[in-house]
Amino acid sequence: MTDRLENMALVMPGLLLLGLAFILPVLQMLVLSVSGPDGFTLEHFTRFLSDSYYLGILWRTVRLSALITLITALIGFPLAYIMAKSGPRLRLWLTLIVILPLMTSVVIRTFGWIVLLGRSGMIPSMLRDLGLVGRSFSIIQTESAIVIGMVQVLLPFMTLSVLGVVMSIDGRLEEAARTMGCSFMKTIRTVVLPLSLPGIVAGGLLVFTLSASSFVTPSLLGGSRIQVLAGSIYNAVTQTLEWEFAAAQAVILFVGVALVLVPYLSVAGRRNG
Amino acid sequence: MKLDFAKMFLGVSALSLMASAAVAQEKTLTINSFGGAYEEAHRACIITPFEQETGAKVEIVTAYSADAFAQVRAQKDAPQFDIIHFSGGQEIVAATEGLLAPIDAAKVPNLANVYDFAKANVAKGEGPAYSIAAIGMIYNTEKAPSAPTKWTDIMDPAFAEHLVLTDISNGYGMLGFLMINQVNGGTLENIQPGLDAVTKLLEAGAIIVSKSPEIQQEFAQNDAWLAPYASDYGYTLRKAGLPAGFVQGEEGTPASLITVNMVANRPNEDLALKFIDISVSPEAQQCFADALRYSPTNSKAELSAEVAADVAYGEDGVKGLLRFDPIAIEANRAAWVEAWNKTIAR
Numbered sequence: 038m039t040d041r042l043e044n045m046a047l048v049m050p051g052l053l054l055l056g057l058a059f060i061l062p063v064l065q066m067l068v069l070s071v072s073g074p075d076g077f078t079l080e081h082f083t084r085f086l087s088d089s090y091y092l093g094i095l096w097r098t099v100r101l102s103a104l105i106t107l108i109t110a111l112i113g114f115p116l117a118y119i120m121a122k123s124g125p126r127l128r129l130w131l132t133l134i135v136i137l138p139l140m141t142s143v144v145i146r147t148f149g150w151i152v153l154l155g156r157s158g159m160i161p162s163m164l165r166d167l168g169l170v171g172r173s174f175s176i177i178q179t180e181s182a183i184v185i186g187m188v189q190v191l192l193p194f195m196t197l198s199v200l201g202v203v204m205s206i207d208g209r210l211e212e213a214a215r216t217m218g219c220s221f222m223k224t225i226r227t228v229v230l231p232l233s234l235p236g237i238v239a240g241g242l243l244v245f246t247l248s249a250s251s252f253v254t255p256s257l258l259g260g261s262r263i264q265v266l267a268g269s270i271y272n273a274v275t276q277t278l279e280w281e282f283a284a285a286q287a288v289i290l291f292v293g294v295a296l297v298l299v300p301y302l303s304v305a306g307r308r309n310g
Numbered sequence: 311m312k313l314d315f316a317k318m319f320l321g322v323s324a325l326s327l328m329a330s331a332a333v334a335q336e337k338t339l340t341i342n343s344f345g346g347a348y349e350e351a352h353r354a355c356i357i358t359p360f361e362q363e364t365g366a367k368v369e370i371v372t373a374y375s376a377d378a379f380a381q382v383r384a385q386k387d388a389p390q391f392d393i394i395h396f397s398g399g400q401e402i403v404a405a406t407e408g409l410l411a412p413i414d415a416a417k418v419p420n421l422a423n424v425y426d427f428a429k430a431n432v433a434k435g436e437g438p439a440y441s442i443a444a445i446g447m448i449y450n451t452e453k454a455p456s457a458p459t460k461w462t463d464i465m466d467p468a469f470a471e472h473l474v475l476t477d478i479s480n481g482y483g484m485l486g487f488l489m490i491n492q493v494n495g496g497t498l499e500n501i502q503p504g505l506d507a508v509t510k511l512l513e514a515g516a517i518i519v520s521k522s523p524e525i526q527q528e529f530a531q532n533d534a535w536l537a538p539y540a541s542d543y544g545y546t547l548r549k550a551g552l553p554a555g556f557v558q559g560e561e562g563t564p565a566s567l568i569t570v571n572m573v574a575n576r577p578n579e580d581l582a583l584k585f586i587d588i589s590v591s592p593e594a595q596q597c598f599a600d601a602l603r604y605s606p607t608n609s610k611a612e613l614s615a616e617v618a619a620d621v622a623y624g625e626d627g628v629k630g631l632l633r634f635d636p637i638a639i640e641a642n643r644a645a646w647v648e649a650w651n652k653t654i655a656r
Contacts, residue, residue, distance in 0.1 A: 090652045156532040175532075178517070261477045261520045262512075262654045272651070276479045277644035 070284035081285035091269070091286075095293060098266040101180060101255075102248040103297075105187045106195075106241050112188070113195035113240060118229065120196070121203040132200075136193045143190070147257045150186050151177055154258075178260035186258045187248050194247065195240035202236030203229065238305040242298065249294050266290045337366045339581050341393040342381075345372040347602065355597035356440075360588045366581055375400050382409050382573060389573045392582045397443070397568045398481065399636020404571065405435035411574040413437065418587045420608065425628055428567065428607035437571030440589040441604035444622040444631065445485045445564040448525070448544040450535040452553040458536060461493040461559035465507065471515035472535035474528045475508065478650045479520060484643075485564040486538035487650070488634050493561050498638045501646060505653045518654055526550060540566070541621050545603035556620050558630055563622055565631045568604070599623075 071077055085091045120131045138146060153159050154176035164170045176182050206229060214224040252267035259265070264272075266286060273283035341357075343349040349372065357368050371391070373381060379400040382391060386409060396404070404410050413432040415421045421429055421438060428439035447458045455468050464473065476483030491497075491504025512518070517534070519525055522543055528534035529552050544556035570589045572582045588594055595606035599613055605621040605628075606613070613623055622628055 090655060093655070151527070152531075155527075158531075256520075261479075261518050261651075262656050264651065264655060272479065272647070277647050279644055 066284045066287055069281055070288045072281055081282045082289070084282065085285060085289060094264050094266055094269050095289065097180070097263075098249055098290070099293060099297060101183060101187075101265065102245050105184055105191060105248045106245045108184065108188050109192050109195040109244050110237055110241060113192055114199055114230075114233070114237060116192075117196050117199035117203050117233075117236070118225070120200055121206075132197075135196050138189050139193055143253050144257070146190070147186060147254055150182065150189075150258060154182055154185070177258060178262060180259065180263060182258040183255045183263070183265075186254045187251065190251075190254060191244045191247055194243040195237075198240030198243065199233055199236040202233045206232050234305065238302070241301070245297070246294055249290065266293075337581075338369055339366055339392045339578055339585060340369045340371065340390060341585070342371050342373040342378045342391060342395055344374060344395070344397070351598055351601040355594045355601065356585075356589050359594065360585055363588070364581060364584060368585075379404060383407070389575055391573045392576050392578050393585050394571050394573055395568060396437075396571065397566055399567070399639075401436045401569045401571050402431075402637060405431065408435075409574055410435035410437065411572045411576075411579070413572055413583065413586065417580075417583045418590070420587050420590045420592070423592070423608050423610045424590050425607050425609060427631065427633070435571070435574070437569045437586065438590055439567035439569050439607045440586075441568045441595065441598050442607060442622060442631065443482070443540045443542060443566040443568065444558065444605050445482055445489065445538065445540055445566070446556055446558040446622075448529075448537045448539050448547065448554050448556055450529060450553055451555040453533070454535040457555065458557055459560055461489055461538075461561045463559075464490060464536065464538065465511070467514065469536045470511075472533060473511060473514075473516040474525055474534045474537035475511065475516055475518050476522075476525065476537070476539060477518055477520040477654075478647060480522070481566065482522075482540045482543075483520075484639065484646075485566060485634060488639075489538070489559070489562070489564050493559075498635060498642070501649065505649060508650075508653055512654060522546075526552070529554060541605065542603040545620050558622060558627065560630070562632045563627075563630045565605075565622070565633055567633065 070081060071079065073080055085095075116131075116135070120128050123131065151158070154161065156175040156177070158175075158177070161170065161174050161176060165174060176185075210228055210232070211224050214228045215221075219227065250267055252265075252271055255263070255265045256268045256271070259268075267290070270283045270286045270290070273279045273286065339360075343352045343357075349370065353370075357370070360366070361368055375396045375398040378391075378394055379396065382389065382394055382404060385391070386407075389409075394404075394410075401410060412435045413421075415429075415432060418438075421432070424438055428442070430436070432438055447461075447464070449458055450472075451457070453472075458464070458466075458469075463469070476486060478484040478487050487504055487508070488498070488501075490507055491501050494503040494507045496503035517528060517532075519528065522539070525534070525537050525539060525543065526547055528537070529547055530550070541556045544554050547554035570586050572579070572586065576582065590608055592606070592608045592610040592612065595608050595611040596613060598604050599606055599611070599617050599621055603617065603620045605623060613621070618624065618627075622631055
């Protein structure tokens with residue numbers, strides 16, 4: 038067997054899996070999104086794109102995902118830096134704490150937030166006792182609740198991506214910067230941050246795509262009055278049985294995420310190039 | 311994809327049905343039930359008594375109404391079910407398509423005491439309703455300033471921030487909404503008055519939930535006082551230790567009829583009729599009301615005062631029952647859900 042054939046044989050299982058489990062369904066979805074009773078049609082796309090209700094859902098999905106990405110980066114980068122600088126034992130514990138949310142079921146985790154954020158939950162009642170908010174104040178069923186819940190779930194993806202990169206930064210670079218007169222913050226800003234950008238980009242990609250397509254957390258924390266695109270797709274599939282419209286929405290989600298990501302990647306790629 | 315799965319499922323269930331049919335050709339009755347606590351009560355109140363009385367064996371396939379209807383339709387040429395239960399009005403379509411066999415009332419003695427509206431079209435094949443989920447108002451008996459008596463009380467500002475509405479993706483939520491629509495001047499052709507009312511309620515501070523357990527949560531933790539929903543769920547709340555009462559609105563009580571139907575072209579007709587007879591018997595319905603608080607359809611069913619308070623019972627309780635046309639609901643569902651989603655969106 039030649040090298041080429043061996044390589045092919047090695048890559049085949051992966052390709053087959055990708056083809057059967059990903060490419061084929063995506064193609065089916067594409068076909069479904071343009072099929073109508075009389076063959077080819079774009080009516081599902083025009084229905085979505087000409088209705089301010091659905092455009093609002095799309096905009097909310099993109100906006101919240103961007104916000105969630107930004108917040109995870111703001112928390113994840115310092116956290117990863119501290120983890121990288123701490124001893125192996127402490128790092129192990131910190132890593133455990135960071136990935137702990139991923140080890141509980143999404144439903145249980147979300148119900149925990151409902152208990153904390155609901156109308157009679159700990160946080161709103163505390164704020165109410167302090168006289169800061171009105172009687173019916175609640176964080177649940179708001180966009181803030183979605184952001185809080187999603188940041189908790191997605192933080193490990195950002196932190197661990199950044200951690201890997203920060204760990205590989207040569208410590209002597211920072212020492213050199215400090216001996217040359219940089220303050221701590223300036224060292225971070227001019228040396229560590231630029232060098233860890235690939236980790237932040239990779240983490241940001243993961244967080245953005247995961248939050249744009251997430252469904253359970255937004256539907257439980259946001260309620261039925263605050264729709265995101267994934268929830269709207271779910272409704273179309275399970276409630277109104279408009280599968281073609283659901284497929285069209287899925288294509289729009291896919292294209293929308295791609296439109297955001299391509300410039301992001303090319304900018305990030307130039308910075309690193 | 312879904313279709314393939316359904317076919318596979320049909321194939322498997324058909325195989326298992328054939329296998330069991332081969333063992334006991336005459337003495338097996340195949341039915342569907344709805345799973346969970348419902349199926350438990352179904353077994354205790356109807357299926358086990360039936361087996362004891364006839365010596366026949368009952369095969370239960372767990373399938374909700376829409377699924378069950380799809381299966382019966384797919385099996386038209388070789389039906390596998392003897393008895394099929396529907397809760398969403400599917401029997402109307404099934405009867406017109408000839409999937410159900412007409413029922414000879416003379417062979418079902420208990421039918422004589424069943425309310426007229428629950429057996430209106432048995433001769434056409436629409437099986438009788440053997441229990442009813444009645445939609446009324448569940449309220450907090452300790453905190454509500456006064457017990458609601460009519461549907462328009464929902465609009466009372468006293469309840470504003472303590473009102474829980476249910477999304478119309480939920481079947482009971484749909485019936486509750488159609489009732490709110492009706493008392494505000496709407497019809498099945500025009501749901502705008504209902505949507506306008508919901509907008510007002512939301513502005514006043516009402517909450518919308520999409521699943522029934524969330525109602526329990528709102529009552530337990532978030533100081534909810536009033537929720538239009540089904541009588542059986544009021545009982546669920548009370549069993550959970552919450553001070554919940556159930557009232558029927560004066561303007562009427564939307565009913566979700568659960569029917570027992572005989573599938574056409576099956577060999578066990580007498581056995582199937584016997585099963586229907588037991589389903590509509592006073593004993594079975596008392597048992598069902600005791601267990602789950604579904605309302606009986608047999609006028610001879612005798613309920614204890616405690617159970618009667620939770621269901622539509624007696625002449626007065628039953629008088630107000632009304633049924634929104636299930637065919638109209640199905641035809642409009644997609645459009646209504648979209649209009650509803652737009653109305654409640656923030």
